[in-house]
Amino acid sequence: LEPEIMEMTEDVIIIGGGVMGASAAYWLTRMAPGLKVLVVERDPTYARAATALSVASVRQQFSTAVNVRISRFGADFIRNFAERIGPAGEVPSLGLVENGYLFVTSDAGNAQVMREIAAMQCAEGAATEVWDPAQVQARFPWLNTADLVAGSFGPRDEGWFDNMGLLAGFRNAARARAHGSCGPRRPALRCRATASSGSTLPARGASPAAAWWLRPARGPAA
Numbered sequence: 001l002e003p004e005i006m007e008m009t010e011d012v013i014i015i016g017g018g019v020m021g022a023s024a025a026y027w028l029t030r031m032a033p034g035l036k037v038l039v040v041e042r043d044p045t046y047a048r049a050a051t052a053l054s055v056a057s058v059r060q061q062f063s064t065a066v067n068v069r070i071s072r073f074g075a076d077f078i079r080n081f082a083e084r085i086g087p088a089g090e091v092p093s094l095g096l097v098e099n100g101y102l103f104v105t106s107d108a109g110n111a112q113v114m115r116e117i118a119a120m121q122c123a124e125g126a127a128t129e130v131w132d133p134a135q136v137q138a139r140f141p142w143l144n145t146a147d148l149v150a151g152s153f154g155p156r157d158e159g160w161f162d163n164m165g166l167l168a169g170f171r172n173a174a175r176a177r178a179h180g181s182c183g184p185r186r187p188a189l190r191c192r193a194t195a196s197s198g199s200t201l202p203a204r205g206a207s208p209a210a211a212w213w214l215r216p217a218r219g220p221a222a
């Protein structure tokens with residue numbers, strides 16, 4: 001770790017400043033005002049971060065109710081991002097474009113499952129519609145629907161948005177709330193090892209938000 005970081009005493013250190021790390025910093029500082037949070041990010045360009053590479057879409061069409069509920073919250077949060085996160089986020093809009101997701105099947109049995117799942121999604125507040133092939137063709141004229149049995153489409157709360165705006169908003173708002181340091185910091189590899197060993201970071205808690213980048217630590221770095 002950089003000497004500057006080693007000298008700090010934080011309540012929580014989050015390793016990885018992608019959308020999950022920034023979101024964790026935002027919610028922690030929102031739920032526990034005054035908490036000292038440090039986000040350690042090794043690449044401020046986010047060139048290889050999943051957040052930057054993402055298609056950045058949200059959908060309601062999930063097969064379990066809990067996931068639909070999570071995504072109901074997510075779509076509302078994305079649509080009203082500026083209001084939810086406040087002016088400190090410095091992001092006026094995430095530009096949600098609700099163009100919907102289309103799932104298709106050419107199997108009669110799967111079409112029945114599709115109808116049952118759509119009914120569950122609608123019971124949770126989603127707007128999923130199940131279409132026959134003619135309806136799919138009318139909406140997507142370029143699609144070959146010859147072998148389709150059914151398609152499910154979400155006409156609202158599904159579409160794409162500004163992924164880096166989401167990240168920036170969480171980060172800005174967390175920074176504004178944090179009493180300690182909260183922002184991208186550099187490296188990295190030694191931080192990964194010591195954080196995973198749980199022995200040497202000067203914090204009361206460490207949250208890995210570096211996703212698949214993290215591998216099991218073999219012990220503190222030299």
Ligand SMILES: Cc1cc2nc3c(=O)[nH]c(=O)nc-3n(C[C@H](O)[C@H](O)[C@H](O)COP(=O)(O)OP(=O)(O)OC[C@H]3O[C@@H](n4cnc5c(N)ncnc54)[C@H](O)[C@@H]3O)c2cc1C
Nearest residue numbers: 016018019020042049050051054055056057188210211213
């Ligand atoms: C091609 C693609 C399309 C996707 N499409 C969608 C979609 O449409 N909708 C959707 O909801 N999800 C989508 N996802 C998934 C979504 O992007 C990810 O779930 C999400 O971005 C993960 O965020 P994260 O912060 O966990 O990871 P990341 O964004 O990868 O952030 C991890 C950060 O940790 C940093 N890091 C790594 N190791 C260290 C270390 N040792 N020290 C310090 N920092 C470190 C990295 O530099 C990186 O910035 C997609 C993903 C991809 C790749």
